[in-house]
Every structure is written in C-alpha cells, then in structure tokens.
Amino acid sequence: MAEAASSTTEKSFLTLKSSDGDEFVLEESIAIQSVTIKNMVEDGCSSNVIPLNKVDTETLIKVIEYMKMQSSTSSNEEEIENFDKEFVSISIKTILNILEAANFLDINSLLELCAEAVANRIKNKTPEAVRKIFNITSDFTPEEEAEIRNETPWAFEGDLEHSLD
Secondary structure (H helix, E strand, C coil), X not given: CCCCCCCCCCCCEEEXXXXXXXXXXXXXXXXXXXXXXXXXXXXXXXXXXXXXXXXXXXXXXXXXXHHHHHHCCCCCHXXXXXXXXXXXXXXXXXXXXXXXXXXXXXXXXXHHHHHHHHHHHHCCECHHHHHHHHCCCCCCCHHHHHHHHHHCHHHHCCECCCCCC
16 A cells, blocks of 8 residues: 655755864755755765865855845845845955855855945945955056056045955
C-alpha cells in the first residue's frame, strides 16, 4: 500500500561559511538570492556547507540581513525602502566590503544599492577628497596637476571633506 505524500513542503537549509570560519544556517530559498550560491546548489555542491572564502564574518552577517529582508513576505515596499536607507547608513569601508561581497555572490540588487550609496557619498567631492576616501595616490606631478586644473577647473570644484563616514 503506497503512503500518501505529505502536503507540507519541508524547508531546505544551507550553511554559509565565512572566510573567518564562522558558519550561518540559512533557508535555501533565501540563500539562492545569490546567483553564485544558487549555481553551487544546482551543480550539486558536495555538502550543505557553502564556503565563502572571499566574505568575512562581519560582511556575511550584513549580507544575510539584507537577503532576509528582501525575501520577507511581510515587508511592503515602504518598509524595504526604509530598510535599504538605514542599511547603507554605515561607514563607507563597510559599504565597500558589502559591495565586494555582493559582486562575488552575484546579488545584483545589493550590488546596486551599495554602488548607489558609494556614488552618493563621493558626489560633489573634490578629486583630492575622493583620493583620500579610496586611499588613491595621485600619479600626476605637481606641474601636470596644475595644468589639468587650469584646463578643467570645473573638475576640481566640490566638497573638500574626505570623511569615511
């Protein structure tokens, strides 16, 4: 005699392992917002532990927080907008780490959110301020920079503040 199939669907879980070795258990339906993780699952990853060697624990916690909010069926558009706004109200260093993780994990909505946040932070900044924010050394000689300043003075207008927050 055949047994009747259960009418409830059993949830599948994955364990995401950060580069620091910390493990986080997450519903597969949430984790596969990442195309990278989805591909690993579809390709039959040999275990339920997904190693994320390019994502540290602090960043992975933020990424998981984002994915959970995005998958929440109880959240409306306004709640998600408010969450997104608060989510990127952090140091630019942390945003850049999340941006790298979103790129590696192929989470396009998170990548776009972080890229927009970075763009908003550097908007109207002088080249010197942007260099300081991203720790970029100018490769122009003082004479070359003076010439460029004379040719394109509009490019050097803006906020001198180079705060990382």
